[in-house]
Amino acid sequence: MKDEKKFINFILLWATQTLSRLGSSLTPFALILWAYGETGSAMSTALLTVSSYVPYILLSLPVGTLTDRMNKKHLMLLSDTAAALCTLTILFVWLSGNLELWHLYLVNAITGTAQTLQQPASEVATTLVTPEDKYQKAGSLNALAYSVINIASPVIATALYSAGGLTLVIIVDLSTFTVAFLSLLFFVRIPEMKNEKREDSHIMMDLKESLYFLKTNTGILQVILFLAAINFIASIYNAALPAMILSFESESTLAAVQSTAGIAMITGSAIAAMMPAPKSRVKMIIISLFISMSTENFMLSFSRNPAIWCLGAFLGWLCIPVMNTNLDALMRSNIPSGIQGRVYSARNMLQFFTIPLGYLAGGFLVDTVFEPFMADKSDTVLNQLFGTGKGSGAAFLFAVIGVMGVLVCIVFSRLENMRKLE
Numbered sequence: 391m392k393d394e395k396k397f398i399n400f401i402l403l404w405a406t407q408t409l410s411r412l413g414s415s416l417t418p419f420a421l422i423l424w425a426y427g428e429t430g431s432a433m434s435t436a437l438l439t440v441s442s443y444v445p446y447i448l449l450s451l452p453v454g455t456l457t458d459r460m461n462k463k464h465l466m467l468l469s470d471t472a473a474a475l476c477t478l479t480i481l482f483v484w485l486s487g488n489l490e491l492w493h494l495y496l497v498n499a500i501t502g503t504a505q506t507l508q509q510p511a512s513e514v515a516t517t518l519v520t521p522e523d524k525y526q527k528a529g530s531l532n533a534l535a536y537s538v539i540n541i542a543s544p545v546i547a548t549a550l551y552s553a554g555g556l557t558l559v560i561i562v563d564l565s566t567f568t569v570a571f572l573s574l575l576f577f578v579r580i581p582e583m584k585n586e587k588r589e590d591s592h593i594m595m596d597l598k599e600s601l602y603f604l605k606t607n608t609g610i611l612q613v614i615l616f617l618a619a620i621n622f623i624a625s626i627y628n629a630a631l632p633a634m635i636l637s638f639e640s641e642s643t644l645a646a647v648q649s650t651a652g653i654a655m656i657t658g659s660a661i662a663a664m665m666p667a668p669k670s671r672v673k674m675i676i677i678s679l680f681i682s683m684s685t686e687n688f689m690l691s692f693s694r695n696p697a698i699w700c701l702g703a704f705l706g707w708l709c710i711p712v713m714n715t716n717l718d719a720l721m722r723s724n725i726p727s728g729i730q731g732r733v734y735s736a737r738n739m740l741q742f743f744t745i746p747l748g749y750l751a752g753g754f755l756v757d758t759v760f761e762p763f764m765a766d767k768s769d770t771v772l773n774q775l776f777g778t779g780k781g782s783g784a785a786f787l788f789a790v791i792g793v794m795g796v797l798v799c800i801v802f803s804r805l806e807n808m809r810k811l812e
Contacts, residue, residue, distance in 0.1 A: 399579055400519040400528060406573040407512065408535035410470070412546075413566025415539050417477055419547040420559040421494055422632055423641055432633035432784070433753030434491060439628070440746040441495040442502035447746070449506045450739040457507075457735065462515040463580045467571065469508035474567045476501045481560040489556075510734045515580045517722055517730060526667060529718035533711030534659035541652020544645035600732035603725070604740075609811030610724055613672065613717070614737050616802040618744045620679055623795045625748025626755070627687065630784040630791075633756050634690070635699070637781030643696050650700040651707040658711035671716040672811050676803045678713035682706050683795025691788035694777055720811070752787075760787045 635644045686706025760783030776785040
């Protein structure tokens, strides 16, 4: 496939999959609103994410070997269909009036399993339809898509949920799935790799090969572990954010803060698209995450003003597309396409296993440590810093994870193999 046609193919795949991901992001946000409204517990909403990530992590390695062996388009179609059926199941249970939290946890576990197939297949498919000299542009477009989803999904989900409940949210979700599914099935051409059906190897050999690649490429491994540590902190943030904002303010304020993060990411995506390739992508990744960790967490922690929260969200997320763009190009350039499926899956297992741990830690710390601790305080320095009543404990927690994030960036910036990766 010639480079021009390859990139047009990428644009079609990118546009339709972005639309589908936007639709798919509406339902989880609406379910968080429903779950927190039912329970008032940070742990109940955190478990929604935990239940989807656990199978994703447990199955990443074996699924990665299948990704390299099987047709990428077929895997994407299969996983997207499974996720859509799960969403349809939620709709039926909701309409019957029997929706309970355990239903959501079960369905999220199945969806997480489907995502285990979809994510590495999509990563490799992107490489196959993108000319090598367009990797940075493709990375900036992916960052733009992520930004648009972050800004639009909270606003759209809140509006749809207010207008028609989960029913309307899920109908829109399934409609975007249908458009993306038909486009991928009939119009997107993903070339097959020569080694997709390998008769001379077996799954265990492929697993060892992916782990050996990471073992012998220490710089790549250290970048992955760096992102794993950041993901742990970011997941605590994600678990605590609804608890704090919904305690002090309303659903519309939560949507406004998250939408502001999306605006920041769109701005950051534009910056990433215009930036020349840096001398050191690793250094750019570290600087971007340092700025993110050292701004939003503290502004959320020490202020009760929604305008300050929104400013913090803007500063905290502005550099994330720059980080993602450089991370994407770094990985595609350093991992051979023939083994990307299994190496990406090994990367996902190592990089993302901290996410459910972070959500569990965040829910536990808010509900049983920081909120009870702050409830016992009155007229202290802590009350002056973090407020009083429900939500003040979550605010205190944001200060703690802000310090953690800064320290993680400093420690990993000193690792020689990671700094010399390029």
